[in-house]
Amino acid sequence: MSRVRIPSPAPITISNSVHNLRKPDSVEPVASAREIVAAAMREFGSSLIVLSSFQREDVIVTDLVLSASPSTRVLTLDTGRVPEATHRIVAEVERRYAIAVERIVPDPAEVDAMVALHGIDLFRDSVPDRMLCCDIRKSRPLARGLSGVAAYFTGLRRAQAKSRASIEVFDRSAASVKISPLADWTTEDVLRYTRERGLPEHALYAAGYTSIGCDPCTRPIVAGEDERAGRWWWESPEAVKECGLHFSADGRAERTVDVLLREVLAAQAGAPAQSA
Ligand code: SF4
Numbered sequence: 201m202s203r204v205r206i207p208s209p210a211p212i213t214i215s216n217s218v219h220n221l222r223k224p225d226s227v228e229p230v231a232s233a234r235e236i237v238a239a240a241m242r243e244f245g246s247s248l249i250v251l252s253s254f255q256r257e258d259v260i261v262t263d264l265v266l267s268a269s270p271s272t273r274v275l276t277l278d279t280g281r282v283p284e285a286t287h288r289i290v291a292e293v294e295r296r297y298a299i300a301v302e303r304i305v306p307d308p309a310e311v312d313a314m315v316a317l318h319g320i321d322l323f324r325d326s327v328p329d330r331m332l333c334c335d336i337r338k339s340r341p342l343a344r345g346l347s348g349v350a351a352y353f354t355g356l357r358r359a360q361a362k363s364r365a366s367i368e369v370f371d372r373s374a375a376s377v378k379i380s381p382l383a384d385w386t387t388e389d390v391l392r393y394t395r396e397r398g399l400p401e402h403a404l405y406a407a408g409y410t411s412i413g414c415d416p417c418t419r420p421i422v423a424g425e426d427e428r429a430g431r432w433w434w435e436s437p438e439a440v441k442e443c444g445l446h447f448s449a450d451g452r453a454e455r456t457v458d459v460l461l462r463e464v465l466a467a468q469a470g471a472p473a474q475s476a
Contacts (some may be wrong), residue, residue, distance in 0.1 A: 209312050229389045230264075233381040236369055237264050240351060240379050247350035248379075249273045251342075252301070254289045255412050256390050257355025257382050259399045265353055266297050275345060275352075278303045279337040280311065281414035285403040292400040304345035306337045313468035318460075321419060327435055328456035332415075335461055337414075351377035360411065362427040388428070391464060 222263060240248055250265050252258035252274055274297075290301050314322070314336050323330035346352060357380070358365050371378040383391070394401060404412050408420030410427040419430045423471050 212419075217248060228342055229382075229385050230393060232384070233260075235267070236379065236381040237268055237353070240353070240370075240381075241269060244351040247348075249275055249349055249352045251352045251354055252276050252293075253355075253413065254286055254293065254402055255355060256394050256399070256405070257357060258386075259289075259293060259355075259401070260390065260393050260397075261353050261355045261381060262293060262297070262305060263397060266299070273302060274299055275302045275304055277338055277342055277345070278305050279341075279414055280306060282336065283412070283415040283418075286412065289400055289402045296381070296400060302359060304341050306341045307383040307468075309468045310336050310340065310464060315463045317464060317467055321416060323432070324434065326456075328460055330432060330435065331457040332460040332464065335457065336464065346376045349376045351379055353379050353381060355382055356454065357382050357390070359386055359427075361426050363428070395436070 223407070244312055248265075250262050250268075250272060250417060252262055253276065262274055266274075274293075293299070318325070318329060318332070323333045338373065345442075356364055356367050356378075358367055367380055367383055368378075369380055369383045371380070393399070402409075402412055404418075404420075409418060410421050411431055411433055412418055417432050419433050421430045
């Protein structure tokens with residue numbers, strides 16, 4: 201999508217707690233993102249939420265959305281394996297915007313069954329095991345959390361990884377529309393907006409991380425790697441660096457994870473797994 205060009209950006213409406221911050225100088229990407237946020241609000245109204253993992257992009261989207269609509273709900277997925285620094289930035293964002301972030305958590309019975317069958321660090325064993333963990337800790341709770349939500353904002357950008365190169369700003373392929381106002385932002389756009397607005401930053405960026413997820417599945421990157429190379433770094437480069445709502449085109453891995461999931465759900469329910 202091409203960026204929207206607006207000669208005179210609309211004035212910033214900001215919450216009381218950030219009223220003393222100056223307007224960013226980088227007008228074009230900011231204006232484009234504001235246009236997207238405004239269009240989403242016209243279409244979806246109060247059923248819109250922000251889904252945040254508290255990376256820089258998520259904090260920017262939160263800032264843009266709450267500037268336009270301070271009562272918008274902000275949700276995050278707490279998988280039970282996120283780093284302590286993530287909990288700290290959640291608290292920091294809550295203080296800054298005077299909001300209570302809503303935590304989506306996995307079903308404890310499903311987690312217990314998975315761990316009993318495969319161990320807590322099963323993701324190291326194979327791609328299907330990793331997908332199973334992401335399914336139990338992320339995809340299934342997220343599907344429950346988004347139930348009844350018409351649309352949600354994310355901080356996804358096309359430049360983050362090859363697997364995100366063709367994301368849509370308005371992705372209408374699922375029941376809840378996924379909206380990515382920063383889809384065409386560059387890393388420089390992100391850093392500039394963060395700096396100019398004085399936004400809180402996740403502490404792990406200072407340690408060389410460029411994409412931050414669960415603690416055991418994320419490492420800092422080295423020069424030349426794409427921004428999501430630190431996610432599940434032990435897997436082959438062909439493995440999709442995503443977490444399950446859009447599984448790999450690798451049909452074998454998808455079928456295997458489906459079998460593993462059926463076994464976990466059967467164990468959690470106290471019944472033997474049925475073959476497909
Ligand atoms: S990122 Fe790692 S720990 Fe987190 S849900 Fe996926 S496999 Fe499990």
